[in-house]
Amino acid sequence: MKPKSVKTYAPATISNLGPGFDTLGVAINAPGDTVVARRRSEPGLGFSVVTTNAGVPLDIKKNVASYVSTLLINEKHPSFGVEMILHKSMPVGSGLGSSAASSVAAAVATNALLVKPFSKADLLPFILEGERLACGSAHADNAAPCLLGGGCLIRSYDPLDVVPFPIDSSLVWIVVHPDTEVLTKGARTILPEQIPLRSAIRQWANVAGLVMGLAEGNRDLIRRCVEDVVAEPLRAKLIPGFDDVKKAALAAGALGCSISGSGPSVFAIASSMARARLIGAAMTKTFRLAANIQSTGYVSRTNVIGARIVWRRGS
Amino acid sequence: MKPKSVKTYAPATISNLGPGFDTLGVAINAPGDTVVARRRSEPGLGFSVVTTNAGVPLDIKKNVASYVSTLLINEKHPSFGVEMILHKSMPVGSGLGSSAASSVAAAVATNALLVKPFSKADLLPFILEGERLACGSAHADNAAPCLLGGGCLIRSYDPLDVVPFPIDSSLVWIVVHPDTEVLTKGARTILPEQIPLRSAIRQWANVAGLVMGLAEGNRDLIRRCVEDVVAEPLRAKLIPGFDDVKKAALAAGALGCSISGSGPSVFAIASSMARARLIGAAMTKTFRLAANIQSTGYVSRTNVIGARIVWRRGS
Numbered sequence: 001m002k003p004k005s006v007k008t009y010a011p012a013t014i015s016n017l018g019p020g021f022d023t024l025g026v027a028i029n030a031p032g033d034t035v036v037a038r039r040r041s042e043p044g045l046g047f048s049v050v051t052t053n054a055g056v057p058l059d060i061k062k063n064v065a066s067y068v069s070t071l072l073i074n075e076k077h078p079s080f081g082v083e084m085i086l087h088k089s090m091p092v093g094s095g096l097g098s099s100a101a102s103s104v105a106a107a108v109a110t111n112a113l114l115v116k117p118f119s120k121a122d123l124l125p126f127i128l129e130g131e132r133l134a135c136g137s138a139h140a141d142n143a144a145p146c147l148l149g150g151g152c153l154i155r156s157y158d159p160l161d162v163v164p165f166p167i168d169s170s171l172v173w174i175v176v177h178p179d180t181e182v183l184t185k186g187a188r189t190i191l192p193e194q195i196p197l198r199s200a201i202r203q204w205a206n207v208a209g210l211v212m213g214l215a216e217g218n219r220d221l222i223r224r225c226v227e228d229v230v231a232e233p234l235r236a237k238l239i240p241g242f243d244d245v246k247k248a249a250l251a252a253g254a255l256g257c258s259i260s261g262s263g264p265s266v267f268a269i270a271s272s273m274a275r276a277r278l279i280g281a282a283m284t285k286t287f288r289l290a291a292n293i294q295s296t297g298y299v300s301r302t303n304v305i306g307a308r309i310v311w312r313r314g315s
Numbered sequence: 316m317k318p319k320s321v322k323t324y325a326p327a328t329i330s331n332l333g334p335g336f337d338t339l340g341v342a343i344n345a346p347g348d349t350v351v352a353r354r355r356s357e358p359g360l361g362f363s364v365v366t367t368n369a370g371v372p373l374d375i376k377k378n379v380a381s382y383v384s385t386l387l388i389n390e391k392h393p394s395f396g397v398e399m400i401l402h403k404s405m406p407v408g409s410g411l412g413s414s415a416a417s418s419v420a421a422a423v424a425t426n427a428l429l430v431k432p433f434s435k436a437d438l439l440p441f442i443l444e445g446e447r448l449a450c451g452s453a454h455a456d457n458a459a460p461c462l463l464g465g466g467c468l469i470r471s472y473d474p475l476d477v478v479p480f481p482i483d484s485s486l487v488w489i490v491v492h493p494d495t496e497v498l499t500k501g502a503r504t505i506l507p508e509q510i511p512l513r514s515a516i517r518q519w520a521n522v523a524g525l526v527m528g529l530a531e532g533n534r535d536l537i538r539r540c541v542e543d544v545v546a547e548p549l550r551a552k553l554i555p556g557f558d559d560v561k562k563a564a565l566a567a568g569a570l571g572c573s574i575s576g577s578g579p580s581v582f583a584i585a586s587s588m589a590r591a592r593l594i595g596a597a598m599t600k601t602f603r604l605a606a607n608i609q610s611t612g613y614v615s616r617t618n619v620i621g622a623r624i625v626w627r628r629g630s
Contacts, residue, residue, distance in 0.1 A: 023520040153527070155520045161539060163524050194509040197545070204519035205338040205470045208526045209478050212468070215527075224476060230512070 004314025005038035006112040010105035010307040012090060012298070013097035014175060014267045015141035018226035018258040019206035025097070025141035026151045028173050028300035033101040034087040034310070035065060037109040039080040045070050046081065051088035064099050064130035065106035071126045072110045072118075082110055094177050095261035097142030103130030104146045104307045112309055120147060120307075125160065137188070142261065149306030151214060167302045168217025172276035174249070174268040175260050176283040178295040180240065187262030190234050199229045219255055219271050226256025226269065239264045241291030248286040252279040273299065319629025320353035321427040325420035325622040327405060327613070328412035329490060329582045330456035333541035333573040334521035340412070340456035341466045343488050343615035348416040349402040349625070350380060352424035354395040360385050361396065366403035379414050379445035380421035386441045387425045387433075397425055409492050410576035412457030418445030419461045419622045427624055435462060435621075439475065452503070457576065464621030466529060482617045483532025487591035489564070489583040490575050491598040493610040495555065502577030505549050514544045534570055534586050541571025541584065554579045556606030563601040567594040588614065 011032040015025040040046065047066040049058050060066040065086040073082060084106065090098040107127050111117045124147060128138035144152040144162045155161040206225045213221035236242040239259065245266050249257035253275050254268035266283065270276035280297035287295040326347040330340040355361065362381040364373050375381040380401040388397060399421065405413040422442050426432045439462060443453035459467040459477045470476040521540045528536030551557040554574065560581050564572040568590050569583035581598065585591035595612035602610040 020519070020523070022516045023523065153520060153523055155524045155539060156517065163527065163536060165527060191512060193512055195512050195515055197506060197508055197510050200510055200515035200518065200545070201337045202471065203515065204335070204522040205468060207519040207523045208335070208338065208468055209470045211523045211527060212478065212480060212530075221478060224470060230515070 002115055003112060003312035005036065006109050006312045007034065007036045007310040008105045008109040008112070008307060009034050009310050010101040010108065010146050011303050012101060012175070013142040013146045014173060015097060015261040016228070016231065016259065017210060018228045018232070018256055019203050019210060021228070021231045022139060022141055023154050023207065024151070024210070025145040025154070026167060026173065027145040027149045027303035027306050028175065028298065029303045030298055030300060031090050031096065033090050033098070033105045035084060035105040035109040036087070037069075037082055037084040037113060039113055040083045041080065043081040045073060046083040047086070048084075049086045049088055053088055053091055055092040056088045062133075063102070064134050065102040067133050068103045068126050068130040069106045069110040071129055072107060075126070076114055076116070078114055082113060084109065091177060095259065095263045095265035096175060096177060097146055097261060099131060099134035100127065100142035100146045103127045104143065108147070108307045108309065112312060123147060124162070128160075145306065147306050149304045150302060151211075153211065165211050165215060167214045169301065170217050170271060171214065171302065172270045172273050173300050173302065174254070174270060174276050174280045174283065174297065175265050176245070176280060176287065176295050176297045177265040178239070178241070178287050178291070178293045180264050180293055187235055187238060190238070191231060195230055203228070203230050222255045222269060226258055228258050232258055235259055235263055239266065240293060241287050242266065244290035245283050245286045248282040249279050252282040254279045317430055318427060318627035320351065321424050321627045322349065322351045322625040323420045323424040323427070323622060324349050324625050325416040325423065325461050326618050327416060327490070328457040328460045329488060330412060330576040331543070331546065331574065332525060333543045333547070333571055334518050334525060336543070336546045337454060337456055338469050338522065339466070339525070340460040340469070341482060341488065342460040342464045342618035342621050343490065343613065344618045345613055345615060346405050346411065348405050348413070348420045350399060350420040350424040351402070352384075352397055352399040352421075352428060354428055355398045356395065358396045360388060361398040362401070363399075364401045364403055368403055368406055370407040371403045377448075378417070379449050380417040382448050383418045383441050383445040384421045384425040386444055387422060387429075390441070391429055391431070393429055397428060399424065406492060410574065410578045410580035411490060411492060412461055412576060414446060414449035415442065415457035415461045418442045419458065423462070423622045423624065427627060438462060439477065460621065462621050464619045465617060466526075468526065480526050480530060482529045484616065485532050485586060486529065486617065487585045487588050488615050488617065489569070489585060489591050489595045489598065489612065490580050491560070491595060491602065491610050491612045492580040493554070493556070493602050493606070493608045495579050495608055502550055502553060505553070506546060510545055518543070518545050537570045537584060541573055543573050547573055550574055550578055554581065555608060556602050557581065559605035560598050560601045563597040564594050567597040569594045
């Protein structure tokens with residue numbers, strides 16, 4: 001018995017995690033995007049957006065939620081149409097995987113209405129097309145953990161190879177989103193096409209150490225491995241106050257601190273919820289004092305479920 | 316009660332493990348180098364080498380064993396001298412960590428004679444000076460696993476940060492040493508100073524996936540992650556028959572196959588001892604048929620102990 005209507009939630013994600021540019025991502029609990037979708041007799045997709053955020057595309061061909069949903073509908077040719085409302089609460093260009101969250105929420109909702117739905121993992125290629133539309137490249141380091149939950153290593157894009165990895169449940173994530181925008185496309189073009197072999201070696205040692213440290217909850221190891229010698233030095237200058245915010249996070253006891261995705265959000269890792277709240281407060285305060293920027297902080301354990309169906313109705 | 320004489324054994328090591336250039340290494344059980352050392356009344360070091368191998372430096376200032384032992388003696392100024400015999404059974408320039416094995420066997424032997432010895436881990440900086448003498452750079456990806464055993468991630472050289480990592484005990488290593496020499500210095504200079512960011516990203520994803528796969532004994536993951544897009548494509552041409560040998564190893568069921576260290580030895584990973592023997596036989600046969608080169612194969616589980624004291628006598 002398939003539902004006639006469904007509500008889905010897809011969470012924010014922190015990608016890169018310091019050294020793991022384009023390869024590591026983790027899902028957190030909030031913020032996130034919500035989609036409500038229902039079957040309708042008229043074929044194709046009806047789409048509307050509820051949001052107070054600037055910069056959200058309202059055009060059915062340009063919003064990633066409607067774009068990805070349309071791809072699924074065109075693939076499965078259901079005997080019904082879909083009416084979809086995207087409740088877009090995540091800020092655009094935040095470095096929190098905003099586009100992935102919309103794509104994933106829409107894909108999971110549309111899929112839930114289908115008579116013969118895809119498996120969750122098989123939705124990923126459609127969602128990556130949403131990422132391509134939004135960011136110019138089909139990067140999976142937000143999309144995969146947003147869909148699947150937990151930590152994800154994107155081992156390869158050709159063929160797509162997503163490797164889930166465990167994250168010790170004691171660890172707590174902090175993300176602070178300053179009220180300023182960095183476009184993923186711009187943050188990507190700032191990176192060079194070639195990097196020194198010595199930097200690459202240091203980076204892959206840190207990536208390997210970080211996945212070990214996160215799995216074991218090894219705080220000392222995490223502390224040493226959240227070090228990005230490739231992207232952070234170039235991207236930090238796009239985020240007003242970054243250096244001070246990072247210093248404040250570490251001074252408040254963060255195990256590590258770096259840019260979330262392509263920024264401007266900044267993430268940190270803490271060894272307890274109480275410590276995470278102190279770190280988040282120090283970071284938002286520093287954005288205000290050092291760069292005169294208002295910011296919003298989120299504190300969350302790892303979201304091990306990923307996108308979920310909030311409710312389903314009818315049959 | 317300190318011994319008057321001691322015999323030590325330091326094992327061969329496989330470094331890089333495919334993608335982990337300069338960062339990953341693992342100790343195996345054989346081959347290895349042996350040192351016998353005893354206290355003597357005359358101060359300083361007396362040194363001799365027993366070997367049938369070509370290319371082993373006999374000069375006390377040029378052999379890494381005597382060089383590292385002298386560094387230790389100069390650091391600790393013992394009231395006695397040391398008479399040392401290096402039984403050099405490992406081939407020079409093999410890609411099996413031959414210089415590290417000699418350095419480690421000598422360091423552990425000399426240290427065992429001291430009244431106030433160093434901890435095992437504190438010997439590493441001295442051993443790295445031996446690597447610098449032998450290879451032109453103080454690389455630790457052979458020295459650390461040779462000394463400490465198991466798998467080692469060299470997270471950083473400045474400061475030195477060695478992270479041991481677990482390797483599932485079901486896994487078996489194969490190393491085949493062809494009777495041809497590749498000098499580490501030459502194999503290093505063939506590598507470019509800059510590499511494409513895209514290659515670096517693929518490499519760090521593989522390095523992270525490999526340490527996960529080795530820890531979990533995840534055969535499918537290991538199979539995908541033993542992929543080196545940085546060093547192997549350039550170094551393979553230095554090893555006659557490499558492409559055929561690799562194909563033969565994979566056809567015989569190897570989980571992965573690449574160059575051991577800077578070569579010319581080639582390693583493979585197997586999921587059982589019986590399978591490993593078949594793979595080793597296929598690899599040595601292929602070196603003979605494809606490149607007319609005699610080779611010696613070694614099959615070993617992970618050596619989790621590293622260098623060890625074989626016996627100690629006197630007090």
